[in-house]
Structures are given as C-alpha cells and as structure tokens.
Amino acid sequence: MTAGKPFSSAVKSPVSRRTLLKGAAGAAAIAAVGRSFPMPAIAQETTWTLANSLRSVANPYHATFAKGGEDFAKTIGAKYETLVTEGNSEKGISDIKALLQRTGGKLIVNVDPNDSPDARVIVEEVKKAGGFVVTQWNKPDDLHPWDFDPNYVAHMSFDGVPTAEAIANALFKAFGGEGGIVALGGILSNVPAIERKLGLDNAIAKTNGKVKLLDFQPADWNEQKAFEITQAWITRFGDEVKGVFAANDGMGMGALEALRQNGLAGKVPVVGIDGIDAAVKAIEAGEFAGTVAWDPLWTGGMGLAIPYAHVTGKIDITKEPKEHREFYGTGIIVTKDTVADYKNNPPKTDFNDLWGKATGQIQYRS
C-alpha cells in the first residue's frame, strides 16, 4: 500500500503534531477502504451505485435491459439508476460524468453506447474517476477491456452472423426450401445490420441457388418503412415472394401487416430478430416463422454483476481470460416448434453464474 508511506516517514522525521495527525488520518481512511478495519458487510456493499445507460425506455429491448439492471441491484440492495441517451451521444456521456461526480467514482455502469466512438470517452472517464464499466454492442474495434485494467471490466455483444444464418434457415424451412425471398435490413452502417446481412447471404449461398434473394432494402429498423417497402414488393414480385427476412422484429411486424392488408398473413412466412413479445405471439399465430431472443434481462443484469463480483473480491477481473472480457451472449432461436417451450421456460438468469451464457470471444471481421 503506497499510501501508507507518508505516515511512516512522518514518524521517522521530527514533524509537527498536526502533520502527524493528518498523515494518520489519511492512512486510516485508506485502510478503511482496504477493509483492514471491521465494517458491517451491508454498509460496505451498498456504497456502490449501479447504473445502466441505454438509448430509450420506449423500445422493448432497452426497457427489459433496464429491468435486468434493476433486478440485480435489488438482489444486493444497492442503489440503481437508469440513464437514457435519447439517441444523443453528448447526453449519454455527460450523464455518466455527472453520476461519476456525484458518487465520487463509486459507480458501476453498464453502457450500451449510442455510437461506437462514445465507448472510448466513457471508458476513459470511468477509469479516471475509479469506477467500473461494461460496454454492450458498440465499441471501436481497437478498444479492449484489458488495456484499461481493471476499470474497463468487459464488453458484451451478440454475434449477428450465425444467428441471422440460423433464422434465415428457419425461414427457408417454413416455405419448403425453394423460391424467392425479400429482405429488410437495418441502418447499413450499424454493426448488427452488417452482420445480419452477412448471415443471410451465407444462408442463401448454402442453398445452391434454390433460394433466391429477389430484393434487399434497408428499412432503417423502422416498422413503417418496412410496411411501405413490403407493399411495393407485393406489386413488384407478386406470388414470387415465398418469405420475408427482416433484420429485426419491428421491421418484421411492419412487413407482416403489409402482408395482412393483402390477405397474405400466415401464407408468406416472416422472420425477425430480437424476440419482442409481438413476434413471439406472431409465431404462435403461425404468421412468423421465427425470431431470435437476446435475453436483455441477462445483459442488463450481468453487465453489473460481473464488475460487482470484482469490486467485492469474488473474482479478479485482471486475471480472467480474454474470452471473459470480450464475449458474445447466447441468442435463443424461437420457431413454431420451440415457441411453447420458450414461453413455458423463459430464460432464467443466475447472477452468480457470471459467464454461463457466454459463447466465445468476440471476433473482428473487418
């Protein structure tokens, strides 16, 4: 403990009583933090404030993500806050800075950065203040948790390529594996949009020409846009369209309603990704062929549970392997065959099983 030095030097050299007392007080304070003095366990644990930072509680994914954080905070009796960026990077960063200030750096924050570059600023701020941070989905490729030991605890994401490939295959199976499909993509510069398109392309390539991509249009994750584009596709391709691939459930719902307006709901299968409630219900109704559930309750809680395990001394994050610092979570493929099982046994989150649902280290494709 380097902070003990002023105290020992103060004893050796002749100094005033005041300096001696100051040094003693400083050493005592540091020792208290280092838990050399007995303190009640509860008081120690609740000194950390927990927070999740996300885009907006108006979308189902982030609302559940926030709830995951709240659930975890409840299990340990800690203070919890949800910070909302509203799609504004500036606001996201300044809210975290303000909270670091208020908590004196005793903050554990689980962030879904509004944009990749934000992650670096947030990590640097948290490290400077002595807090701990986990990032989700977006970060620059060359920003790694192990370069900011121990404060940058981990980065969590989901691999869009295999999940999109799996859900595309579920779509092909739903219409018999032969024919044309149309696909709705997300905002093209988004990492998940790029990965999901790649996964779809892989799945199509593996059918050896049996499945043909009639058209691909980005609908920018927007339900309304997807509705309009799908209407135009029905005119352009008519009954050539055997299935609709949507890179998220929201766009899938838009496509489904366009099909319904033309009496095609349930006849032309749709797949989406995200596992929102409406999509799960559409699978039960036989209108969706499948979706991928991300389990945001898990990401929202685990992004706080892992750093908390580190600050309470349960693990030493700096000694964990890289696949525990940058890892993918598990997407659950929900189809007609598995939907009943999924609903009866919703994914459970065990906050003590820190990496139980991690599926390998994050890969960089570009």
Add this chain to the structure above:
Amino acid sequence: MKVVAAMNGGALAQWRKWAPLAVLFALCILISLFNGNFLTIGNFIRLLNLAAIPLVLCMGATFIILMGSIDLSVEGIVALTAVMVSLLVANDISPYAIGLFSVPLAIIAGGAMGLLNGLLHVKLKTPSFMTTLGVGFAGVGIATAILGGETVRISDQTFRFLSLGRFLGIPMAVWIAAAAVAVAYIIQERTRLGRWLYAIGTDEITARHAGIPIERTRILIFAVAGLFYGLGGVLLVAQFGQGHALISQGRLFTTVTAVVVGGTALSGGVGSVLNSVIGVMIVVVLANGLVLMGVEPYVQQGVQGLLIIAAVALALDRSRLEVVK
C-alpha cells in the same frame, strides 16, 4: 380564382396551379414504363392504402401551413392518441375494451393537444415552431411514460376493421381518409374559419385591420389540426394492430414534405387541402415506384430529395415572393 390568375399573368399561373398534378402524372408514366405492374388495380389500391394515414395528417398540417405557421407536434400528438386508443380497445395490457367508442375519445384528445398548441402559441406569443416542438416532445414523452417501453397488442377485430375491412374492394382506411379530405375541404371553402386562415396567411396585419379575430382563429385552427392528428393516431393503431410510443416515428417529415410538394407555400396564404392530396400521392407514388423500378436503396434517398426539390421548384409562385427565407 380568376382574379388571382389575372394578377399573376395568365398562362404561367395556370400552369403552376396544375404543376403538382403534372408531376404526379409524369411520375406514374415513368414508373409504368419500367414496371407494368404499377398500373394495376391491385397496386392502385395499395397506393391509396399507403396514402390514407399521411392524407389525414396532411389535412391538419395544411391548415397550419396556410396560416403561415408550422406544426412540429404531429408525431407527439399521433403517438399519444395512438397509445391512448390502443389501451382503450380490447388489448393485452389494460382491462378496458370500449371498442369504437375509443375513436371519438382519441380524436378529442388530439384536438385538446392541438388546442394547447394554439393557446400556448397565441397567449404566450411564442413562435409556433418552438411551441409545437415542445408540445410534440411532451406527447412522445407522456406516451413513453404510460407504456414504459411496452407494446400494446390489439385483439379487438372490430376496431381493426377500420383499416383491414373493405368496402367495394377498397380498404376502410381509404374511405375514412376520403371523408377527412371532404371535411377539410368544406372547412376550407365553406366556413368563415377557412376564409380567415387564408387572410391571416396572406397578410396578418391587413386581416387584423379587417376585423378578423386573429387569435381565436389561430387557436381554433391548431385545435382542428389536432383533431386530424388524433384520427391519424387511430388509423395507425388499426393498421398495425399495436400501439407503442415510437409508432409515429418519421411521420412529421413525410407530412410537411407532402404539403409543400403539393404546392402549399410555407410562407402561408397559398395552397389548398386538395394540393396536399396531390402532394401525398406524389410522395407515396415516388417511394413505391423507386422500389418497383429496382433503384439501388442508397440512390433512392438522393433521387427522392432531387424530385422533391424539382416538384417544389415547379409549383412555386415566385411573383408573390419578396424575400426567400
């Protein structure tokens, strides 16, 4: 109308009046050259269906713009009324199931938000731009707070009939939109309110000297616009079978674009709700046509932007423009 034409110098003014319609026809011909499916009855009905909700929203927005103001609260009012109506019909979150009685309630709620717009704008003398932006944000905010990120799923099939049902082969939403256009046209042509809003949009000071109750007219017009947005919210929920706080995303931009492309001037006083009907059709046909023609997705936005500028440039009456803002 004859007097106006004479003032602007005959043929040119006549052409300008018809320019948006000409643009619409030219677009239709162009698209059908690329894809024969465009000119089918099936696609025509699909286009009308896509136009229904923008039309209803544009009826409200046209009045505001004719008055020389702007209304940026479209998305907020639509979101709030949509969430409200989705919670009032049979659904999977709230216990209410008042069916079609929810429709007038939602329309009145929209009108109340519009009234708030008008009152704040007139009584506090704040620019309509900022007032409506604020009310719009509040609307989305309240809708978000009510649902907390949830999506309401509608199970009331009678309510969904408002969008999915068909009469003479045409979706109910289209009939409702047509009725909204008729009501808007009657307000514009046959009521004092309609005539006054032109007077205010053309020259507010002269209108004041002429004894027109400027403040009352402004407040009423904002309230009327709110009623149309409320109806838009109802149709949106009926169309998607669900309600959530983000349901109106992107509506403001298409609404204002359609009004302006139709030939209604942002400076006020020039245009008509019928112009907006053409404007909506141009925007809808364009979006549909670019997909039909197989234009590359990322070229589409550029083409859309260029064509919108072209349409506005053709329809603009420059003789009355003293300054361009």
